[in-house]
Amino acid sequence: MTDATDREFTGPLERVDECCYRIPRSYKAGMRVDGLVFADERLLPHVRSDRAAEQVANVAFLPGIQGASLAMPDIHWGYGFCIGGVCATDPAAGGVVSPGGVGYDINCGVRLMRTNLVLADVQPLLVQLVNQLIRDVPVGVGQGGRHVFTPPELRQLMREGVEYLLHRGLATDDDRACTEAEGCIAEALPELVSDRALARGQDQCGTVGAGNHFIEVQVVDRVEDARAAAAFGLAPDQICVLIHSGSRGLGYQVCDDALRALRDAPAKYGIALPDRQLVCAPVESPEGRHYLGAMRAAANYAFCNRQLLMWQVREVFARVLGRPWETLGMELVYDVAHNIAKLEEHAVGDTRKPVCVHRKGATRAFPAGHHDVPERYRAIGQPVIIPGDMGRASWVLVGGPRSLERSFGTTCHGAGRCLSRTAATRAAKGRDIRSELARGGVIARSRSREGLAEEQPAAYKDVDVVVDVVHRAGLSTKVARLRPLGVIKG
Amino acid sequence: MHEVFEHTADLGLRVQAPSLEVLFAEAGVGLFEIIAGDVQQIRPRVARSFEVAGTDPVWLLLDWTTELLAAFGVEKMLFREFAVTVHATGLRGTARGEPYDPAIHTLAHEIKAVTQHELDVHRTAAGWEATLIVDI
Numbered sequence: 194m195t196d197a198t199d200r201e202f203t204g205p206l207e208r209v210d211e212c213c214y215r216i217p218r219s220y221k222a223g224m225r226v227d228g229l230v231f232a233d234e235r236l237l238p239h240v241r242s243d244r245a246a247e248q249v250a251n252v253a254f255l256p257g258i259q260g261a262s263l264a265m266p267d268i269h270w271g272y273g274f275c276i277g278g279v280c281a282t283d284p285a286a287g288g289v290v291s292p293g294g295v296g297y298d299i300n301c302g303v304r305l306m307r308t309n310l311v312l313a314d315v316q317p318l319l320v321q322l323v324n325q326l327i328r329d330v331p332v333g334v335g336q337g338g339r340h341v342f343t344p345p346e347l348r349q350l351m352r353e354g355v356e357y358l359l360h361r362g363l364a365t366d367d368d369r370a371c372t373e374a375e376g377c378i379a380e381a382l383p384e385l386v387s388d389r390a391l392a393r394g395q396d397q398c399g400t401v402g403a404g405n406h407f408i409e410v411q412v413v414d415r416v417e418d419a420r421a422a423a424a425f426g427l428a429p430d431q432i433c434v435l436i437h438s439g440s441r442g443l444g445y446q447v448c449d450d451a452l453r454a455l456r457d458a459p460a461k462y463g464i465a466l467p468d469r470q471l472v473c474a475p476v477e478s479p480e481g482r483h484y485l486g487a488m489r490a491a492a493n494y495a496f497c498n499r500q501l502l503m504w505q506v507r508e509v510f511a512r513v514l515g516r517p518w519e520t521l522g523m524e525l526v527y528d529v530a531h532n533i534a535k536l537e538e539h540a541v542g543d544t545r546k547p548v549c550v551h552r553k554g555a556t557r558a559f560p561a562g563h564h565d566v567p568e569r570y571r572a573i574g575q576p577v578i579i580p581g582d583m584g585r586a587s588w589v590l591v592g593g594p595r596s597l598e599r600s601f602g603t604t605c606h607g608a609g610r611c612l613s614r615t616a617a618t619r620a621a622k623g624r625d626i627r628s629e630l631a632r633g634g635v636i637a638r639s640r641s642r643e644g645l646a647e648e649q650p651a652a653y654k655d656v657d658v659v660v661d662v663v664h665r666a667g668l669s670t671k672v673a674r675l676r677p678l679g680v681i682k683g
Numbered sequence: 684m685h686e687v688f689e690h691t692a693d694l695g696l697r698v699q700a701p702s703l704e705v706l707f708a709e710a711g712v713g714l715f716e717i718i719a720g721d722v723q724q725i726r727p728r729v730a731r732s733f734e735v736a737g738t739d740p741v742w743l744l745l746d747w748t749t750e751l752l753a754a755f756g757v758e759k760m761l762f763r764e765f766a767v768t769v770h771a772t773g774l775r776g777t778a779r780g781e782p783y784d785p786a787i788h789t790l791a792h793e794i795k796a797v798t799q800h801e802l803d804v805h806r807t808a809a810g811w812e813a814t815l816i817v818d819i
Contacts, residue, residue, distance in 0.1 A: 243691050271692065271693075272799070293800075298795055334792065335790055389753060389756075389757060404819045445756070445796050446756070449796050452799065468799075468800060472799070611691075612691075613690060613692075614689075614693070615687065615688075641791055
């Protein structure tokens with residue numbers, strides 16, 4: 194193991210306001226716009242601690258980029274784009290789409306399910322519940338699921354999204370209505386998804402995976418916005434379940450295939466890039482359209498993955514509590530992507546135009562009144578779900594009044610790592626993370642030793658601080674804080 | 684030889700070898716060490732052959748390791764031993780191992796992909812060095 198102390202960012206971070214810092218366009222020849230990092234003084238040392246801010250500057254090289262290369266306060270070092278990065282490009286101005294701006298885990302995202310249970314209902318059964326979850330819900334490296342799809346079935350699933358599962362009796366109308374894009378991004382082209390991607394995805398729809406993915410039983414700890422909480426069906430002491438996963442091997446392969454197909458695109462289109470992983474092609478090019486079509490298909494697979502996971506969680510609750518899940522009020526609050534590229538209309542300067550918004554570890558956060566917010570929430574704004582860490586908290590926010598003007602309708606996606614995986618493993622040496630969590634009231638079960646060590650609470654920034662920044666910046670505002678009770682991980 | 688180095692959310696792998704062939708073989712060991720923790724638990728019972736086209740060592744490394752990952756992704760193959768021959772138009776590799784069996788193997792990480800971020804292969808005084816970062 195080697196340390197990476199030479200990897201601190203020493204470039205300029207000029208204070209714009211109490212929640213935003215600028216990397217000026219003059220920092221590097223080739224930057225087309227400034228970089229803007231949403232952070233406050235508490236988070237600034239984290240921003241400087243790795244190469245993430247350099248990556249914000251690198252993204253500013255992309256042709257057609259609009260406004261600024263943005264980063265959310267959960268920013269950390271990624272590959273190509275930083276995690277927490279947002280970049281909007283104008284297709285009409287030669288704007289590009291970059292698979293690295295979405296990531297390998299296409300439509301990695303989160304969904305929150307509420308229940309009509311309170312803490313006292315679940316506390317005596319919590320260990321049994323978490324044990325049953327890890328027995329029944331596939332989690333961890335190499336774990337296939339019980340839903341296996343043939344290639345034609347997979348293509349139909351990717352074309353129809355959650356609607357496909359609705360017809361199979363594995364989703365409800367409300368589930369679909371409360372999923373971003375109603376669980377189906379239009380203009381998906383599943384016929385462009387490779388056979389290898391289909392093979393990798395055949396038994397993984399309805400599996401959690403590993404890394405930072407999880408299923409967590411939580412309790413509403415505090416309500417900050419009673420009106421929004423009521424609209425989202427949330428109240429203090431209520432039990433909820435948070436699910437974090439993405440498009441599994443199918444999505445990784447779609448991204449890999451695209452990166453390979455795009456290898457010659459920068460030369461073909463005369464695009465100079467500071468990092469190979471930023472490889473891209475104009476949105477309005479055969480290569481760009483191909484990627485977007487396949488990416489949307491993988492995104493629809495991811496919506497279905499989280500839907501099947503939620504369905505299995507409902508079955509586990511029903512089994513352990515001895516009642517049908519419908520009587521437990523297990524309803525989806527919302528499902529939202531945090532690794533995606535979407536064509537959306539935004540105001541840039543004085544004009545409104547379609548732009549390709551890349552969100553890489555960043556969450557859409559549309560405010561009240563936006564037509565893409567489900568009708569039931571439109572008067573309040575889009576629910577935003579922010580997983581923190583397994584020891585402290587997660588948050589429900591609502592799309593903020595300033596998100597459209599400041600960040601193309603985007604906010605943070607989590608707490609953001611502050612310790613590398615290797616550093617977290619070193620810090621866990623000689624400790625029993627599972628027992629530590631249990632002493633803090635959290636029942637944790639993991640398929641691997643690494644799962645708990647690398648994902649221990651100390652590996653993450655304090656989500657309360659991250660959320661406080663996006664709240665003060667007006668990107669999304671606080672609705673409710675949730676405290677973890679039980680978690681299963683890979 | 685190979686070593687895992689720090690990356691905030693993912694893992695990096697640095698490999699050094701006297702020849703390009705050994706470099707690629709060693710990268711295979713490093714990759715499955717990240718996946719399985721200890722490659723000694725993998726028995727070299729089955730062989731798989733891979734052909735990768737290209738002449739640029741950087742793309743060869745990426746495509747070779749990506750092929751190995753795909754074999755795990757599709758067939759759940761875990762590998763332990765690798766032999767690589769580099770020729771004028773690409774490389775030919777053989778990997779030996781066995782399919783993942785939860786009763787026998789303990790896995791450590793799911794590698795989503797080998798990324799192109801800071802991907803590098805270059806000559807050194809002692810031979811070759813490669814750097815790659817994998818998405819966890």
